[in-house]
Structure formats: C-alpha cells, structure tokens
Amino acid sequence: MGRRNRNVNKFAQRKRDRKEQEKNPKEKNEGDTRKHYEDIVRENASFEEYYKKQKVCPEDQWEEFMKTLKSNLPTAFRITGSKSEADALSNLVKSEYFSEILNMKLKVEGKEEEEEIKPINLSWYPGGLAWQLRLSRTDIRRSEPLYRLHNFLVAETAAGGVSRQETVSMIPPVVLQVEPHHKVLDMCAAPGSKTAQLIEFLHADEEKIPTGFVIANDVDNSRCYMLVHQAKRLNSPCIVITNHDSGVMPSLVIADEQNPESTKPLKFDRILCDVPCSGDATLRKNPDIWLKWSTGNGNNLHGVQYRILRRGCELLAVGGRLVYSTCSFNPIENEAVVHRLLQEFGDSVHLVDVADMLPGLKFHKGMTHWRPASKDMVFYDKYEDVPENWQTVVRPQMFPPKPEDAEKYHLDKCIRILPHHQDTGGFFVAVFEKTAPLPWEKNDSQPVTEESKEKKEPPKKRRRMGGYREDPFVFFSGEQEDVFPSIKEFYDLNETFDPTCLLTRCHVGKKKNIYLVSKTVKDVVQRNESNIKIINTGVKTFVRCDNKNMTCPFRLSQEGLQSISQYIGPKRRVNILKDDLILVLQNENPSNPPDISKFSEHTQAQVKDLACGSCVLEYRSAPALALVGWRGVRSLRAYTAAPDTVHLLRLLGADYSKYDVNKFKKEAETNDMDTSEAASHSTSEDAINDADKSEAKSIDDCT
Numbered sequence: 001m002g003r004r005n006r007n008v009n010k011f012a013q014r015k016r017d018r019k020e021q022e023k024n025p026k027e028k029n030e031g032d033t034r035k036h037y038e039d040i041v042r043e044n045a046s047f048e049e050y051y052k053k054q055k056v057c058p059e060d061q062w063e064e065f066m067k068t069l070k071s072n073l074p075t076a077f078r079i080t081g082s083k084s085e086a087d088a089l090s091n092l093v094k095s096e097y098f099s100e101i102l103n104m105k106l107k108v109e110g111k112e113e114e115e116e117i118k119p120i121n122l123s124w125y126p127g128g129l130a131w132q133l134r135l136s137r138t139d140i141r142r143s144e145p146l147y148r149l150h151n152f153l154v155a156e157t158a159a160g161g162v163s164r165q166e167t168v169s170m171i172p173p174v175v176l177q178v179e180p181h182h183k184v185l186d187m188c189a190a191p192g193s194k195t196a197q198l199i200e201f202l203h204a205d206e207e208k209i210p211t212g213f214v215i216a217n218d219v220d221n222s223r224c225y226m227l228v229h230q231a232k233r234l235n236s237p238c239i240v241i242t243n244h245d246s247g248v249m250p251s252l253v254i255a256d257e258q259n260p261e262s263t264k265p266l267k268f269d270r271i272l273c274d275v276p277c278s279g280d281a282t283l284r285k286n287p288d289i290w291l292k293w294s295t296g297n298g299n300n301l302h303g304v305q306y307r308i309l310r311r312g313c314e315l316l317a318v319g320g321r322l323v324y325s326t327c328s329f330n331p332i333e334n335e336a337v338v339h340r341l342l343q344e345f346g347d348s349v350h351l352v353d354v355a356d357m358l359p360g361l362k363f364h365k366g367m368t369h370w371r372p373a374s375k376d377m378v379f380y381d382k383y384e385d386v387p388e389n390w391q392t393v394v395r396p397q398m399f400p401p402k403p404e405d406a407e408k409y410h411l412d413k414c415i416r417i418l419p420h421h422q423d424t425g426g427f428f429v430a431v432f433e434k435t436a437p438l439p440w441e442k443n444d445s446q447p448v449t450e451e452s453k454e455k456k457e458p459p460k461k462r463r464r465m466g467g468y469r470e471d472p473f474v475f476f477s478g479e480q481e482d483v484f485p486s487i488k489e490f491y492d493l494n495e496t497f498d499p500t501c502l503l504t505r506c507h508v509g510k511k512k513n514i515y516l517v518s519k520t521v522k523d524v525v526q527r528n529e530s531n532i533k534i535i536n537t538g539v540k541t542f543v544r545c546d547n548k549n550m551t552c553p554f555r556l557s558q559e560g561l562q563s564i565s566q567y568i569g570p571k572r573r574v575n576i577l578k579d580d581l582i583l584v585l586q587n588e589n590p591s592n593p594p595d596i597s598k599f600s601e602h603t604q605a606q607v608k609d610l611a612c613g614s615c616v617l618e619y620r621s622a623p624a625l626a627l628v629g630w631r632g633v634r635s636l637r638a639y640t641a642a643p644d645t646v647h648l649l650r651l652l653g654a655d656y657s658k659y660d661v662n663k664f665k666k667e668a669e670t671n672d673m674d675t676s677e678a679a680s681h682s683t684s685e686d687a688i689n690d691a692d693k694s695e696a697k698s699i700d701d702c703t
C-alpha cells in the first residue's frame with residue numbers, strides 16, 4: 001500500500017549511515033568533528049538540573065559528586081586464572097609491585113599536589129583478588145617510576161593473568177553467586193568483562209569440568225566477536241556465544257535427566273541483564289557523554305531495558321537469581337524498569353538485599369520516588385499531566401509507585417553507587433529471585449515429548465536467521481571417528497573421555513583444529529542449533545601437525561590443555577623440575593630448542609622413553625603448572641605464546657628482565673641510535689603483539 005514510498009525513516013537512515021561509517025572508518029575520521037577527550041568541557045547544565053531534581057545524591061554531597069565525576073577514573077584490576085596461579089600472582093603483586101609504590105607520591109593528572117598512590121584492596125571481592133589504584137591509566141603509562149607496574153599490567157592482561165576492569169563493573173557477577181553446576185545466561189554480554197568473571201566463578205573447582213555453562217549473548221554481531229576473543233583467553237569448554245535480541249531470546253531445550261529420550265525447557269539458574277543504557281555513570285571514562293547528554297536518552301532506552309529484563313525473568317528457573325544492572329544514574333533506566341517488572345509479575349519475583357555480600361562497599365539505597373521528564377526538561381508527577389505530544393516518550397509505566405504502595409516493592413533493596421563513594425564510576429544493581437512460575441508459565445517445567453509439543457503449541461514458523469554465516473559445529477560421532485583412534489592411542493586418553501564432546505568446524509576435508517566442549521554444552525548446541533544463532537563454542541584442544549616424527553597427526557593446544565589434561569595418561573606426561581622448566585621457557589630460538597642432555601637427570605629419565613611429539617609438561621610444586629611441550633629427537637621445548645612465557649617465568653621467580661624494558665630509558669637511548677638499531681630491541685608490548693604468532697611456531701624444525 002505504497003509503503004515503500006513513505007517518507008524516509010530517520011532511524012533506519014541513521015542506522016544505515018552508521019553501518020556505512022563502520023565500513024569506511026577513514027571517511028568517518030575525515031569528517032570527524034569529535035573533540036579530543038582532554039579538550040572536552042566537563043559540564044552540562046541539563047544533566048545537573050535533571051539529577052538535582054531527581055535527588056540522586058544528597059544535597060550536602062552534591063559538590064563532591066560533581067567534582068569526582070569530572071575527574072579521570074582510577075585504574076582497577078582483578079587477578080584471574082587458576083587458584084594456585086592467582087594466589088602466586090597476588091603475592092607477587094603485593095611483594096614486588098605494590099611494596100615499591102606504597103610510600104610513593106606522584107603528580108596525578110588534574111591535581112595540583114602530589115598524591116599518595118596507595119593501592120586499595122577491594123574488600124568485597126572474593127579472595128581479595130581485586131585492586132584499585134589512585135591513578136588513571138594515563139598516569140601509569142606516563143610515569144617512569146611506574147614503568148614496571150605498567151609492563152606488568154600490559155603483559156599479564158595479554159597472558160590472562162590480570163583483567164583490567166572498572167571497579168563497579170565487577171559487582172554484578174559477584175552478587176549473582178555463580179556455582180559450577182549453574183546454567184548461566186549473560187543476555188547483553190559484549191565486550192565480555194563480566195562474562196569472564198562468570199566463567200571464572202563457574203570454574204571454581206579446577207579439578208573438574210563444570211556441569212554448568214554460560215551462554216553469552218549480544219545483539220550486535222560484530223561485538224559478539226569481542227566475546228569470542230574474551231572466551232579464547234579463558235579456555236573454557238563451557239561457554240556458548242550467541243547473537244540475538246535478548247528481548248526476544250528464543251526458548252531453548254535441554255535433555256531431561258529423568259527421561260533422556262525427551263527434552264525439557266531450558267531454564268537458567270543465573271541470569272545477568274547488564275542492559276544497554278545511557279552510560280552517564282561512565283562520564284569519568286567517557287567524557288564525550290558531557291557533550292550529548294539529554295533526558296531523551298534514558299527515556300528512549302526504558303522500553304528495551306524492560307523487554308530484556310522481562311524476557312530474562314521468563315527464562316529464569318524458579319529458585320534462580322537474576323541481576324539487572326546499568327551504568328546510568330537515571331531512575332527511568334533503573335528503578336522505573338525494576339518497578340514496572342515487579343508490578344507486572346506480582347509475587348513470582350522479588351528483590352533481594354545483597355548488602356551483606358558486598359562488605360565495605362559504600363552505596364545509596366534504591367530510590368522510591370522520581371519524576372519522569374520530557375526532553376524539554378519539564379518534570380511530571382503523574383502521567384495525566386504529560387502533554388499529548390510527549391505521551392509516546394514519557395510512558396505511564398515510567399512513574400514511581402504511589403507513596404502508599406512504595407513499601408511493597410522494596411525498591412530500596414536496589415543499590416546505587418555514586419562516583420564519590422569510593423572514587424569509582426557510578427553503577428546501579430538490582431538482584432531478583434524468582435520464587436514461583438510466572439502466571440503464564442505454570443506448566444512449562446513439564447518434559448517436552450513430541451506428543452506434548454504438538455498438543456501445547458501450534459507449529460512455529462521457522463525462525464529466520466538472516467545474515468548468519470558461521471561455520472557448522474560438527475561433533476565426532478564417537479570412538480569410530482576417523483582421527484580419534486590415533487589421538488586416543490597417542491595421548492593415552494582414558495576410558496572416561498567422551499569423544500562425542502569433540503567437534504570440528506567443517507563437514508568435509510581434513511580436520512585442522514579440534515575443539516572440546518563439556519557434555520552439557522554439547523547437549524545444548526545439538527538440541528538448539530537450528531533455533532539459535534551460535535557464533536562460537538568449544539576450546540581448541542588438538543591442532544593438526546603432520547610431523548614425520550609423530551605417529552599422531554595432532555598436537556595439543558595450550559588453550560584446551562586444562563580441560564583435556566585430566567584424561568591424558570602417563571605416556572604423554574613429563575613431570576618437570578623447576579630449573580628445567582625455566583630452561584625451556586628461557587629458550588629464545590624456536591628452531592634451536594635445548595638439547596635433552598642439558599636437563600637434570602630427573603627430567604632426562606622422564607623423557608628417555610617418551611616418543612617424539614606433543615606432550616604435557618607438568619610442574620607439580622606450587623604454583624602447579626601444566627603446559628604443552630614437544631619432545632624432539634634430541635630436544636625438549638615448550639609451546640607457549642610470548643605473554644604466557646613472561647607470565648610463567650614471573651610465577652617461577654625466574655629472570656624475565658629482557659621483557660621488562662624501561663621504555664623511558666629506551667626512548668632516550670633510541671634518540672641516540674639510528675632507527676635500524678632501535679628496531680632490533682623488543683619490549684614486553686612487542687612480545688604481546690607476537691602472542692598469537694608464537695603459539696604457532698613451526699614444528700617442522702623440531703629435532
């Protein structure tokens with residue numbers, strides 16, 4: 001009906017323009033009028049007026065609130081990895097790096113006086129593994145006395161020993177309380193810093209592959225690849241990355257343990273809804289928001305935030321927990337969304353008080369009153385006052401509960417962190433528990449047999465999965481899969497290993513990389529593949545390597561070692577001593593690995609009868625380490641990427657000084673050198689850039 005001739009849809013046009021700009025970033029830069037961060041005037045009158053009127057901060061703290069908001073954000077980081085490695089790294093951080101700076105005073109950006117830079121341990125983070133420094137990233141990068149700390153953070157971030165993450169952003173996974181058996185959904189996951197925490201909590205028991213899993217979803221296809229990158233660092237066989245609008249996330253099924261022939265709806269034990277938001281609580285990190293802030297942003301996001309939260313509650317199991325979070329101060333994006341949901345869902349869900357889980361964290365309680373406003377900064381006490389032209393923007397559901405109803409929703413159980421509370425960004429967190437099925441899902445937990453499926457729902461139209469072009473997930477059929485017998489024989493895999501958990505990404509041709517998933521993930525992928533857009537799953541475990549000295553055509557991959565190691569028999573294990581491990585790690589020339597005669601008698605005895613090829617090098621003292629090695633005809637070497645090598649040498653207390661370059665000194669020297677000479681020096685950052693290349697060092701030269 002002439003639809004195509006309608007006026008141009010402005011939103012669609014903007015979306016098209018954005019896509020065009022993404023395709024041609026050069027053009028964008030040419031016309032880019034964005035101000036450089038340092039030149040941005042950190043002021044916005046509407047912002048101040050709006051939040052003063054909303055009373056997000058007590059009047060006597062307002063000045064401090066605004067002052068903090070205009071300053072740069074301090075650096076924070078978490079120590080990650082297995083417990084023994086994390087403990088060892090944590091001790092090193094305290095003894096080597098922090099002791100150095102404990103009594104140091106430094107000139108900090110934006111401050112007149114020199115400041116003490118005492119690191120602060122975040123009391124509420126499990127295991128004491130998270131730290132905050134009174135320095136911004138730029139302060140650390142530009143200060144010569146801190147060059148070792150800077151090198152440490154860069155190198156360990158690349159090796160996965162450290163995760164640099166804003167303090168407040170660490171909170172949602174902590175209050176979600178993930179355990180290894182939980183089925184977890186991260187609805188808006190990219191770029192994935194919280195997903196990483198969820199996975200770390202899932203792997204709390206390092207001995208076993210968790211029976212639970214994490215589905216990390218994001219609507220933005222290109223941002224899903226940030227998740228793939230993040231997952232690669234974590235080496236987990238228990239993560240699936242999907243690409244959907246989570247407001248209409250498809251229903252999934254899993255095997256019914258009671259009756260393996262049938263399936264049942266997949267309900268999650270834990271769900272994180274870290275929804276898209278106006279981001280005004282990240283002003284310290286993203287000062288460009290000062291330039292574009294308006295009340296319209298929050299109003300426009302309320303709808304999508306509510307849809308995502310609502311779908312989250314539908315997908316949550318009874319007894320399960322859901323965390324809703326934003327990095328916005330705006331009650332329209334926060335309490336108004338929470339209130340709308342509680343109103344609609346009656347007694348099925350309720351808010352949980354999580355203050356006890358965050359000892360020492362300062363915050364304000366959730367608001368019980370606020371005033372929606374239109375973009376022209378008119379505030380309303382009730383929907384009836386909203387003029388007609390604003391009624392599609394300021395919606396009735398955005399209004400606070402009536403004073404007489406306020407208590408029944410317990411909105412004060414939400415937590416609001418303001419920047420001046422502990423020198424961080426701002427954040428909003430609400431934790432829900434589902435105590436009963438939602439009114440319309442009373443019979444959902446029944447097993448889905450083919451018969452019941454027909455009775456319950458009319459046949460659905462096949463979901464369109466437009467633009468979905470991922471390689472297939474092809475699982476091994478079992479013991480008889482062509483390449484499996486040689487892998488099993490060579491690596492001495494024990495009988496408990498299930499080969500159907502291995503997969504490749506091609507139907508035909510030679511298998512190149514073989515990935516491993518947990519049993520539960522295999523079940524989820526196989527039963528739902530046709531219904532969900534899976535972007536990635538599986539940890540790379542075996543890599544083709546047609547080496548004439550090895551009887552099996554696959555070597556081990558470091559990424560999958562932690563998961564497969566428990567199944568590998570003694571035939572391919574070398575119990576290596578500390579000095580020998582340091583010897584392998586310090587070897588610089590991949591085509592000239594250390595000769596076996598250089599190792600201790602203990603290690604020589606271990607490798608004497610070991611056939612050539614890929615093996616596990618195990619260091620059994622604290623911190624326990626396992627890495628992929630290679631037994632050559634006369635040599636032994638490790639298969640580690642450069643950042644991992646630095647990480648391991650650091651943990652072993654060995655010399656890694658060649659990677660710990662003082663770039664300030666180097667720059668000064670470089671000025672005196674000709675450029676070709678300078679190019680031959682490598683820094684820890686160079687080493688990190690080489691990371692991906694070095695795991696794939698040619699093995700043809702193994703002797």
Ligand SMILES: C[S@@+](CC[C@H](N)C(=O)[O-])C[C@H]1O[C@@H](n2cnc3c(N)ncnc32)[C@H](O)[C@@H]1O
Nearest residue numbers: 188189190191192193194219220245246274276
């Ligand atoms: C605040 S960020 C999430 C940050 C992430 N949780 C982390 O910790 O790294 C919000 C994300 O939601 C995604 N998003 C926006 N709308 C969505 C929708 N309808 N469904 C799923 N994801 C959505 C955006 O692409 C963005 O990556």
